[in-house]
Amino acid sequence: MEKTFLMVKPDGVQRGLIGEIVTRFEKKGLKLLAGKIMVVTEEQAKTHYIEHESKPFFGSLISYITSGPVFAMVWEGKDSVALTRSMIGATKPTDAAPGTIRGDYAVEMSRNLIHGSDSVESAEREIANMFKADELVSYEQATAKWLYE
Numbered sequence: 001m002e003k004t005f006l007m008v009k010p011d012g013v014q015r016g017l018i019g020e021i022v023t024r025f026e027k028k029g030l031k032l033l034a035g036k037i038m039v040v041t042e043e044q045a046k047t048h049y050i051e052h053e054s055k056p057f058f059g060s061l062i063s064y065i066t067s068g069p070v071f072a073m074v075w076e077g078k079d080s081v082a083l084t085r086s087m088i089g090a091t092k093p094t095d096a097a098p099g100t101i102r103g104d105y106a107v108e109m110s111r112n113l114i115h116g117s118d119s120v121e122s123a124e125r126e127i128a129n130m131f132k133a134d135e136l137v138s139y140e141q142a143t144a145k146w147l148y149e
């Protein structure tokens with residue numbers, strides 16, 4: 001089983017798309033281990049996007065991701081990193097296939113609604129940057145069946 005870090009970016013929160021996005025992953029069969037509305041600090045943003053530090057768009061990327069609340073999540077399931085990346089779609093909305101989140105709802109590359117980890121290692125680093133260990137339920141807890149009395 002694999003964990004991944006997903007984040008509805010400020011444009012997705014402002015457009016009221018949290019529920020729509022969460023529903024897609026729930027219906028796919030992934031389990032939500034943690035989720036919170038939060039404002040990303042500049043320090044967290046720079047750690048999150050460290051691989052883009054030398055890129056010309058780094059400054060605007062940091063301003064954008066810290067500009068308003070995001071909805072940060074941890075999901076777990078088989079092949080969750082690859083599955084969620086394919087459900088999110090290409091970075092550039094014009095390349096994102098219809099049926100993907102960006103393909104259905106995003107227009108601009110710099111306002112592409114959602115982030116998803118690109119590897120298991122990135123997911124571990126990104127989760128640790130945004131969550132404390134005790135904010136996550138376990139996969140066993142997330143899959144436990146509710147029973148009638």
Ligand SMILES: Nc1ncnc2c1ncn2[C@@H]1O[C@H](COP(=O)(O)OP(=O)(O)OP(=O)(O)O)[C@@H](O)[C@H]1O
Pocket residue numbers: 057061090091109110111112114115116117118
């Ligand atoms: N050439 C670019 N010009 C402007 N913004 C860009 C460019 N390339 C990437 N970005 C922005 O930086 C973010 C991170 O880029 P990355 O290549 O990691 O894409 P991604 O993995 O699809 O997106 P994310 O990391 O947000 O999930 C993109 O989501 C996009 O908003």
